[in-house]
Amino acid sequence: MIAIVRHRSRARARARSGGVLVAGALLAVGVTAAGAVEASPQGGGVLSPGQPVCFDSGAAADESVILNVTPVDASVPGFGTVTVTGEDWQASSSVNFVAGAANPNLVIKQPGADGRLCYTASAPSHVIIDVLALADLGWRSATPEGAADRVVDTRPAGVLTPGQPECFDSGAAEGESVIANVTAVNAWAAGFGTVTVTGENWQASSNVNFVEDAANPNLVIKQPGPDGRLCYTTDVWSDVLIDVIGYASFDSRPGAAGGGADRTVDTRVEAVRDPGQPRCFDTGASAGESMIMNVTPVDAAAPGFGTVTVTGEDWQASSNVNFVAGAANPNLVIKQPGPDGRLCYTADMWSDVLIDVIAYATFDSRPGAADGGAERVVDTRQPGPLTLRADGVGSYTFGDVEANVLVPALVELLGPTVIDDSRLFGEFDAGLGLYVDVDEGFAFPFGRTVCFANGFCVQFGGASAPTVFAGWWQDDSGTSGSPLSTGDGITIGSRWADHVGTIVVDAGGCYSTGTGNVGGIDLGLRSEGVPFTEVIDGEWVENVPDPDDVVVRQLSAGDRPIFLFADC
Numbered sequence: 001m002i003a004i005v006r007h008r009s010r011a012r013a014r015a016r017s018g019g020v021l022v023a024g025a026l027l028a029v030g031v032t033a034a035g036a037v038e039a040s041p042q043g044g045g046v047l048s049p050g051q052p053v054c055f056d057s058g059a060a061a062d063e064s065v066i067l068n069v070t071p072v073d074a075s076v077p078g079f080g081t082v083t084v085t086g087e088d089w090q091a092s093s094s095v096n097f098v099a100g101a102a103n104p105n106l107v108i109k110q111p112g113a114d115g116r117l118c119y120t121a122s123a124p125s126h127v128i129i130d131v132l133a134l135a136d137l138g139w140r141s142a143t144p145e146g147a148a149d150r151v152v153d154t155r156p157a158g159v160l161t162p163g164q165p166e167c168f169d170s171g172a173a174e175g176e177s178v179i180a181n182v183t184a185v186n187a188w189a190a191g192f193g194t195v196t197v198t199g200e201n202w203q204a205s206s207n208v209n210f211v212e213d214a215a216n217p218n219l220v221i222k223q224p225g226p227d228g229r230l231c232y233t234t235d236v237w238s239d240v241l242i243d244v245i246g247y248a249s250f251d252s253r254p255g256a257a258g259g260g261a262d263r264t265v266d267t268r269v270e271a272v273r274d275p276g277q278p279r280c281f282d283t284g285a286s287a288g289e290s291m292i293m294n295v296t297p298v299d300a301a302a303p304g305f306g307t308v309t310v311t312g313e314d315w316q317a318s319s320n321v322n323f324v325a326g327a328a329n330p331n332l333v334i335k336q337p338g339p340d341g342r343l344c345y346t347a348d349m350w351s352d353v354l355i356d357v358i359a360y361a362t363f364d365s366r367p368g369a370a371d372g373g374a375e376r377v378v379d380t381r382q383p384g385p386l387t388l389r390a391d392g393v394g395s396y397t398f399g400d401v402e403a404n405v406l407v408p409a410l411v412e413l414l415g416p417t418v419i420d421d422s423r424l425f426g427e428f429d430a431g432l433g434l435y436v437d438v439d440e441g442f443a444f445p446f447g448r449t450v451c452f453a454n455g456f457c458v459q460f461g462g463a464s465a466p467t468v469f470a471g472w473w474q475d476d477s478g479t480s481g482s483p484l485s486t487g488d489g490i491t492i493g494s495r496w497a498d499h500v501g502t503i504v505v506d507a508g509g510c511y512s513t514g515t516g517n518v519g520g521i522d523l524g525l526r527s528e529g530v531p532f533t534e535v536i537d538g539e540w541v542e543n544v545p546d547p548d549d550v551v552v553r554q555l556s557a558g559d560r561p562i563f564l565f566a567d568c
Helices: 011-015 403-414
Strands: 053-055 066-071 078-083 096-099 105-109 116-121 126-136 149-151 166-170 177-187 191-196 209-212 216-220 230-236 239-249 252-254 262-266 280-284 290-298 306-307 319-322 332-335 344-348 354-363 364-367 376-378 419-422 434-437 438-442 448-453 454-463 468-475 505-507 514-517 521-527 535-536 539-542 552-560
Touching: 053 191, 053 376, 053 514, 066 078, 066 096, 066 116, 078 105, 096 105, 096 166, 105 332, 116 126, 149 166, 177 191, 177 209, 191 216, 216 332, 216 448, 262 280, 290 306, 290 319, 290 344, 306 332, 306 514, 319 332, 344 354, 344 505, 403 419, 403 448, 403 454
Parallel strands: none
Antiparallel strands: 053 116, 066 105, 066 126, 078 096, 078 116, 126 364, 126 376, 149 239, 166 230, 177 216, 177 239, 191 209, 191 230, 209 216, 252 354, 262 354, 280 344, 290 332, 290 354, 306 319, 306 344, 419 448, 434 438, 448 454, 454 468, 468 552, 505 514, 514 521, 521 552, 535 539
């Protein structure tokens, strides 16, 4: 059905319209001490508590997404959760974070039917999300709804005694591995915890390292023994939360010949590694096998990051683990070696590293990026993306950002300005609700207009300089550069026919020129066929042009100077 509404009042109404781990693997352990926004590598600004940032996962049917999720620049401690569409993000956590540090964790999640995933945080923070790989793990969700299942929370009963295992039924079917987020909390001192099968030596390696009085999560992938049970044991007084994310079925073998993990690298017995100096090792993997490793930087001289790569891969393109000075900061890593069977760990800061091979695994997988590495799908630290919104553009909202902040950010994304004009308006007209200068009116006494070569303009207003972001528009006068897009994909040049049901077209118009709206954004339209209005026998006649003939020639939102006496 074509949507037509009656024309609103003229100029005044329009003026106030807005007032690292690539191929296949098994999963094991890793922790570190470090309205929805549509995601893009350009970011979107600090996330507000409860505000999801969503993205297309790129996963095919039955594929799971292997992500490195790193909250950064949090103002207070909190947690973040990766969910499918409609899932309760507060039911469990994918990563816990502290203020002012990078806090990464590996996340494995199978998207829902729409192929999308969302990240939501409980405290103001940024987040970086790298897709490391997409894999067919024979996934089964922990709950019918696709959410996680909290199977252990020791806090009501009191802290665990060192060396005393906390055991539980895993819920895994025969041959399935358990994928769980294990979060140590309320520790009395720094220590470690290990997830084992019945009878396994818990002190041989660690799944999670933690510091005193902080939440320290890590992902764990573990296949239960014949009794279907798993046990968590810690070396210091502490609590633990265990959320089963899902179950996976694939061929695997333990990292050590006798079962359990194999400590393959410990640079503490050698020397602190220099920044940029790789520590390479033979993996022992057979053809087609992926490595599941716990990588733990220790004794770092300052905050930094480390990356596990194959021979010749750029180690600076993304990170597998972030760390802070003086603490143990582990994360799970899944990586398939190259043809030489070797892997390398490189850090950007003087530090040591411990690498425990948890398991070797074989399953169908493909890298997160087309070039074979990881793909950064979210980085909210950067400005943008410049999606056109009814209350702003990109991450910038009307009234919340000054011109001296927004203009440089836009110049970086759109190039030099072609117009930068400031103007003082006259007296306030109470009848119009505007400050009036001759035949134009504006919502503020002082205005500044800044335009770019692609026809995009931003309007600022205030009592005087400095001014705040008040409105924007884009028209078809651009000389170079691409048009910006609304969240519905509408740009300059879009046709009504391609967005019937989304674009609402006003009745009436001015000959070939019409108006409309999409999600609170005003549209200027042009008909290339039958005009919106015409004079027949001295009478105005309103037409409904063919949607194939109607083109978007302008988009706008918010406040900007307008002509008070516009006439047709």
